[in-house]
Amino acid sequence: MSKLVAFAAIQGAYNIVSKAEGKYKRALEKFGGAQKVEFPNTAYFLPIIYSLTGIKVTDLDSARRPLDFARKLLPPHVKKDCHLPFLGPLLDAGMAALFAEEIVEAIRYVEDPDFYQPSVEDPDVDNGKIWLGAADDTIMRKRGVEFVDGTAPGFAAIVGAAPDSATAKKMAEEYQVKTIYVFMAANQSGTTFAEQLLEENVQLGWNTRLVPFGPDISAAVFALGFANRAGMAFGGIEPGDYKKMLAYQKNRVFAFVNALGEVNAEWAANAAGCVNWGFPTLADTDIPEILPTGVCTYEHVVANVEHDEMPSRSIEVRGLKVTITEIDIPLAYGPAFEGERVRKDDLYLEMGGGKTQMTELCKMADMNEIEDGKVEVIGPEVKDIKKGDRLPLGIYVQVAGRQMQEDFEPILERQIHHLINYAQGIMHIGQRDISWVRVGEQAVEKGFSLKDIGTILHAKFHQDFGSILDKVQVTMYTKQEDVDKLTKRARQEYKHRDERVESMTDEDTEPFYSCTLCQSFAPNHVCVVSPERTGLCGAYNWMDCKASFEINPTGPNQPVEKGECTDPVLGAWQGVDDFVYKTSRQAISHVNFYSVVQDPMTTCGCCECIAAVLPGANGVMTVHRDYLGETPSGMKFTTLAGVMGGGQSSPGFVGHSKFNITQRKFIKGDGGLKRLVWVPKSLKEEIKERFQKRAEEEGMPDLLDRVADETVGTTEEEIMAFLKEKDHPALKMDSIVGG
Amino acid sequence: MTSEDVKKKDKAKKAADPRDLTVDVATQDMIARSRDMEIETIFDRAQTMKPCNIGVQGTCCKNCAQGPCRLPLPKSGIEGEDTRKGLCGATAETIAARNFARMVAAGAAAHSDHGRGVAETFLAAARKETEDYKIRDTKKLLEVAPDFGVEIFVEGENGEQVDRDIDEIALEVAEKALAQWGQQEGEICTLKRAPEPRYELWKKLGVVPRGIDREIVEIMHRTHIGVDQDYENLTEQCTRAALADGWGGSMIATDLQDILFGCPYPLKSSANLGILKEDHVNIIIHGHEPLLSEMIVQAAELPEMVEMAKSKGAKGIQLGGICCTANEILMRHGVPLAGNFLQQELAIVTGAVEAMVVDVQCIMENIANVADCFHTKIITTNPRAKIASGHTTHIEFDEHTAFADAKRIVQEAIDNFPNREKDVMIPNQKSELIAGFSYEAINYHLGGTFRGSYTPLNDNIINGRIRGIGGVVGCNNARTLHDDGHLTVVKELIKNDVIVLTTGCNAITCGKAGLLTPESAAVYCGPGLAEVCETVGIPPVLHMGSCVDNSRILMAATEVVKAGGLGNDISDLPAAGSAPEWMSEKAISIGHYFVTSGVYTVFGVTLPVGGAPVFENYLYNELEEIYGGMWDMVADPYEHARKMIAHIDKKRKALGIDKARERVLLDMADRQKLEDAA
The missing domain is CATH 3.40.50.2030 (Rossmann fold)
Known part of the structure; x- marks a missing residue:
């Protein structure tokens, strides 16, 4: 039966390549060879072609080479009798099809620039613009981190359409619950899976992990391109190293294809292409199966899968284990629902968000003081109010356990945000005393009550932090006076905590903690986190790492004995160096915590910000990943990340978190905060308050005003005049490079 | 002799039925025709002339003029001490081992002299002394050059690494390759292609050959009267010469032929x-x-x-x-x-x-x-x-x-x-076939340009769809039913899900019988092998070339070891070798380099060591302790195949893959434990 697949797929690949050649020829005639070709705001050219062949497609002229290569890859057709072996040729045909399709999609950006919406996370459905096309690098990096930390183990590339929209919705929800992204492409007689979901009022977009790439089969290249960009950005895989890239995909990116509806020759070609990645295809129709293992981890093509079995069967075939959180609430629950919004029209009940007070507090309790699993709502419940009402809310979580420490309170408390958000139809924003919860009408229809929030927190705290706590009790207040009382107490707690964390220094803290959480994606990178240098991803500070170690002593966060301090200014310790040398597999022998110039720390590519030396300005700039524009370093964020990702130490560049900018040791070895000469405006806004405090400590309260941003300029020359005019302190400091 | 002499005068003598001589119908028809035309062929002579029953035991010594000394082993065996001796005192073991060694020497000489001829032509091509031969497969040249210690990069003007001129590389490879024959000390450089533990074992045992010719000459010396009179020591020298053949002369011949004429890739043809x-x-x-x-x-x-x-x-x-x-x-x-x-x-x-x-x-x-x-x-x-x-x-x-x-x-x-005379009779028999499976081609066909590797083969061996690998090779032998040994062994193997790699006259037999077609998988194979063949689109029997190309089987085995999951050495693999209808001395050299590369190797028909039971036991049993592979002789082709399968099962058990494999599902923690990306 494999012969039939091979026959069809090779046929399909011929069609695809021929059509691409035609499209290319017409585009060339119309726009000329110099016409720029790109996936907007991405730094990886056409990523499948670039990652696997090293060919940089920048304009129509340069697209010819990969297209010729695709043509050359096409194997002879499979003969009826006494045929030649076809598995290798079949995979080549698939690859040829994907190269050709990537060029076709790139030409679409030229011909119809508004067809896709590159920079938004959620499609503009109201204006009929469903299709997102290639995710820009900001989205890729943000979402890529989820693949890195395991919150999203993989993706289902769904092509075609379900037999009806209700089935589509059911499948999509199951993937959401299983924390797997759904990437959508192709149509079945004009019907698309994405449109079926819209019919069912399902929210589409990166935020709900239901990503509508495009209506044609060629949009499958966006899914594979996303995976390969992640491989380059996080895996440090060199463009053109196809062996390493495809092994990375097979071993680390748990993706697969669901083919819904009749599988034609072109789909077969795409499926064959995906097998190169180790991504198998599961179909709901009776197509020839390919069950022996080898190129994929397990089966290659599985047919006749029932729709309600499709998600579980798919992850099994792909060799993936997904632990689903079963929580006794009437709503679907999982990380995929974190980004889902509750729109005004759907709103049933709102708490906090400036309209009412909402406060969250987690406190350690004595073992005998609380009762595990006790969830109490004091005041009005959902049943007591009507649609459109508001309530104040206080969430008071008490935890007890032999391993529990006061230091873990803020960590647990910070979980409340995403844990509530994971419930379908419930939206949570903010934290502490500025929290905000929206409950959608659909959630209430399904039977949601406030008590369910307590149920979630109890269950998830036990699940995720079982090794440090034994008892969890949740009390929720919805009466104004109780909320006010809790808020008052909470604010005192917050202050106390902040002061404690503020006062921690690298000098008097032992040990530091390693973080290898992202080694599943970036195997050569290792972070060492100290109190004054939080993890460069922004997600893990020293306290988090400590708690993580307590929770899982053999996990990704391990204590690192500092050993002798070999350089207090640059921030170097013998113990840390020894550790980094070992865990980087002898690639890195020495790092400085507080320097961008000399032996800076490595990055996996998932850092929040990248600082770069600007020699002309004698200073340092930094840029966060949400900023898409040019920077005075001559590179956009994504280019910078490309230069330094994958676990290298790149003098002149360092990855760091946003918070780190306002920590006292930020690039202290290079002169500290006063070296900072350029920061994007939006980042300035974001860190303004804490920056102000630090500037005052440095004796220069107006420092932030002296720092240039993109409104001043995006080249060193452009900002120099500004820096001189503002008399920026960096200009008078020792030479940053000569030092 | 005139043609008249050839025609048999005495028709009265009853000739054997052609169907008792060969299972190949075309051959049967032609034997009948030769009889009708009164033309004597080997099939007739095999009836009229019986083999020497002492020579067949390997215990006739004619290495000096005092003999031939004949030391037959009585049918009933020898009870008590074996007192048989030649004039010089050579025991049956010494005589059989010397005869065996001379067969290895002749076989290795044949292959290697072939290789030398290729190397000389290759040198002529590299020197551009001939218009007719050119360096065709530069990819393969670049692959093998490092094995000869030939640099393929040079330093550019600015100290950067640049590609070296291909003609320069070819010339140096040619010179280095040719030097392997006359080399007197050191090691034949291609031996290092073997899996590292195998090479280390050879080194430890001191059997890494110094030069191709030297090891052959040394056998001739040692087997002269009054030199090496220790069958173990003689066998050790056999190992040097045989390895110099398989991993040296033959392998170099294959490589240089591929570079000159192109590395084979699957193609369609026909046979008979x-x-x-x-x-x-x-x-x-x-x-x-x-x-x-x-x-x-x-x-x-x-x-x-x-x-x-x-x-x-x-x-x-x-x-x-x-x-x-x-x-x-x-x-x-x-x-x-x-x-x-x-x-x-x-x-x-x-x-x-x-x-x-x-x-x-x-x-x-x-x-x-x-x-x-x-x-x-x-x-x-x-x-x-x-x-x-x-x-x-x-x-x-x-x-x-x-x-x-x-x-x-x-x-x-x-x-x-x-x-041409009018009386022409061409048999109808011919079968389609697919040939051209170099180890490079197998690599490609298991995953294409981007994913080509032996991993899918290993994976399906581990999961049990494929039980193991059988290398079935060798000649025809007029002392046994033509083609029957080959076909019985091969069919029994594939029926039991053992994939077969073939060369030489076995390959031709399989081709004639339709076993080299992808369609034969569904007819002859066990369900597991059939499924794999169907997926890859291959026949269950892969034609890898000529007998010199047995080196391709060595390289394929090495690739399987490297792909992982099946042990660290060729001797760990669930694999066995076979030559069901062997007859030439080359087969003995091939057999010995397979055995000493770690492969259990079974010969059919007979093996001229039966008259020396101690030496026979050394080859059939004791060598396993030393090399992980050993000789065997099983004349009955069905039993022959069963013993190979039993050995494969033994190896599967040792690898712990004799039970059904569980599906491993990875969660995040498992993924974090994954080693480096590659």
């Missing part, structure tokens, strides 16, 4: 005497080297030659091969196989062969006598191989004038077409 065409000029190319046959293939394709053939009344030129020359030009050009070793006389008996062009090895002297009964010209081409019997034409082939020589030969055949 039915490939001859009544209305064509039929040229049979017989022997072992591709150097000449490559040129003949090119010459026969020349429009001027085709025109010339037409001018003589033929519709074209049909080439067909016999023995390993056949395999060489099949693998690279799809030239059909006319038959295997025992069919060489019978090809002439069709009456349709204008010329049989021969080079070296396995060419029976009697073809000249048979040819004398027809218009067929026997053209010898190699100065090493001339025939005194009958009438032959010698057109010496020189690599410097190769193409011109080839044209002369083809022309000779064409000119002979009008002399």
